[in-house]
Amino acid sequence: MDWVDQKLMQKAKRGDHSAFAELVDKYRDKIYAYLYRMVGNREDALDLAQETFLRVFSNLRNFQVGQPFRPWLYRIATNLAIDHLRRRRPTIALDAPLVDGEPLRLELVEQGPGPAEQHEQAELAAYLAQKVAELPPNYRSVFLLRHGHDLSYQEIADILQVPVSTVKTRLFRAREALRLKLSEERRLWEAECQ
Amino acid sequence: MNCHDARRMLHQALDNDLSLPAKRQLESHLQACGPCQKVERSLGQVVSLLEQLSNVPAPAGFTADLMQKLQQQQRPSISRFTRLRMACAVALLCLLIVSPLYVWTTLSQPQLIADDWQVIVQEGNRFIVPAGEVVRGDLVIYRGVLEIRGEVHGTIKTVDATIELAPNGRHVGSAHSIIASPQAKLAVAWAELWERIKHLLGGND
Numbered sequence: 001m002d003w004v005d006q007k008l009m010q011k012a013k014r015g016d017h018s019a020f021a022e023l024v025d026k027y028r029d030k031i032y033a034y035l036y037r038m039v040g041n042r043e044d045a046l047d048l049a050q051e052t053f054l055r056v057f058s059n060l061r062n063f064q065v066g067q068p069f070r071p072w073l074y075r076i077a078t079n080l081a082i083d084h085l086r087r088r089r090p091t092i093a094l095d096a097p098l099v100d101g102e103p104l105r106l107e108l109v110e111q112g113p114g115p116a117e118q119h120e121q122a123e124l125a126a127y128l129a130q131k132v133a134e135l136p137p138n139y140r141s142v143f144l145l146r147h148g149h150d151l152s153y154q155e156i157a158d159i160l161q162v163p164v165s166t167v168k169t170r171l172f173r174a175r176e177a178l179r180l181k182l183s184e185e186r187r188l189w190e191a192e193c194q
Numbered sequence: 195m196n197c198h199d200a201r202r203m204l205h206q207a208l209d210n211d212l213s214l215p216a217k218r219q220l221e222s223h224l225q226a227c228g229p230c231q232k233v234e235r236s237l238g239q240v241v242s243l244l245e246q247l248s249n250v251p252a253p254a255g256f257t258a259d260l261m262q263k264l265q266q267q268q269r270p271s272i273s274r275f276t277r278l279r280m281a282c283a284v285a286l287l288c289l290l291i292v293s294p295l296y297v298w299t300t301l302s303q304p305q306l307i308a309d310d311w312q313v314i315v316q317e318g319n320r321f322i323v324p325a326g327e328v329v330r331g332d333l334v335i336y337r338g339v340l341e342i343r344g345e346v347h348g349t350i351k352t353v354d355a356t357i358e359l360a361p362n363g364r365h366v367g368s369a370h371s372i373i374a375s376p377q378a379k380l381a382v383a384w385a386e387l388w389e390r391i392k393h394l395l396g397g398n399d
Contacts, residue, residue: 017261024257032252046253053260054267121243128243146209147241148248153209172205175240182243183236 005069013060020060024053027070030149031077037144038081040133048084052077071155078141078159085137124182131181135174142167143174195223200230204237296390297383304338304355305386309348325362336374336382 005026011019031052036045055076056063063072132140141160145151146167157164203220206212212220224230304319309331315322319338323329327344336353342363350357350369357369374382 017264020264021257021261024260028252028256029250030248032256033248033250036250037247042253046256049252049256050260050263054263057264058267121246124239125243125246128240129247132244132247143244144248147244153211168209168211171209172202175205175208175237178240179233179236182240183232186236 002069006065009060009063009069010065012057013063013065020057023056023069027073028053031073034074034144034149035077035081037129037132037148038078038137038140039084044084048077048080051080055080068155071151071159074145074149074151074155075159078145081141082137124185127185128178128182131178135177139170139174142170143178146171195219197223197227197230200224200227201233204230204234208237208241293387296387297380300383300386301379305336305382306338306340307334307336308332323363325360 005023008019008023008026012023028049032045032049035048035052036042039045039048052073056073059076063069132143135143138160142156145156145159146153151159153164153167156167160167200220200223203212203216207217207220224234304316304321306314306316306321308314308329310329313323313327313329315324320341321335321338322341323344323346325343329344329346329348331348333340333346333348333350334353335350335355337355339356339358340350340352341358341360342365343360345364345366347366349367350365351372352369353372353374357365359365
């Protein structure tokens with residue numbers, strides 16, 4: 001239970017706009033990143049992220065203080081993303097990557113590795129992003145929620161309204177598929193370099 | 195432990211879903227098994243890369259845009275509850291103004307209650323039983339004049355009213371004159387209003 005969130009929500013419920021803005025500031029990057037990985041382009045991600053917070057605002061009354069905020073927030077975002085994907089699905093080929101053409105810039109640069117390794121990391125991340133985008137949406141959301149956003153099995157099960165066992169199965173499969181893809185890619189690279 | 199078990203457990207370990215003894219078993223297997231070590235490394239990499247992928251900052255001005263949208267949305271929206279309350283208040287106000295008005299107009303007009311009322315003709319404040327007609331049953335008349343040119347068989351009650359018997363007219367039965375108290379008048383007017391409302395709501399009866 002995050003007490004800061006609870007305090008802010010309590011204030012927001014009473015009509016305190018600055019408390020609500022504080023909550024938005026706290027979660028906008030996470031929600032935007034999640035939606036970006038879910039829908040695959042920045043414009044839609046931005047629209048959906050704004051819509052997510054608008055819905056939070058209009059549903060403030062339905063939020064019970066004491067109820068965990070983060071799963072509630074991700075549930076709204078997930079539902080919006082899945083609706084969005086469902087609506088536009090007919091226009092894209094099943095195996096087309098969902099990531100748009102622009103090059104992936106990674107803001108996170110770990111200290112230590114040299115330029116070559118950094119480059120490799122960035123390329124691997126770009127490759128992984130593409131593979132994540134190719135997962136079916138219900139696998140993608142489980143995977144992202146668990147590893148990008150650190151929600152528990154139970155929280156993810158609540159968000160997606162599926163049993164915990166389903167969450168575990170999807171996670172296992174998604175992780176295994178991506179691991180295999182990644183090692184395949186690395187093998188190819190290593191073969192080229194030698 | 196074989197490699198198949200170990201790989202499943204590697205996933206469980208990532209989710210802190212492994213008991214301590216199981217963890218120890220897995221560790222000793224990994225120390226002995228090169229391929230599984232590779233799997234562990236690549237799984238770790240998938241997870242850490244994914245964490246990187248989840249760091250995409252929202253565009254600048256995100257919060258400001260949102261708060262502006264909120265303010266635009268909020269102004270015109272009056273909650274459904276408030277709207278309902280306003281409608282109720284207006285209805286109540288109408289009722290408060292209209293009903294005394296109705297009572298007052300009813301009380302200032304002559305009224306006739308009779309079983310055989312179709313036969314009786316009203317001319318201004320005069321109620322006329324035409325010549326040749328026979329009215330059977332009781333009659334109550336409020337204000338005005340009851341002019342009997344035909345025949346009336348029954349009791350006539352007059353409230354602030356008079357009876358005029360034409361030369362050929364006939365009244366068989368008793369007549370009572372009542373001076374109405376204001377309360378009684380009001381009660382009659384309310385009863386009349388109630389009848390009207392029932393008529394309006396229930397259709398023709």
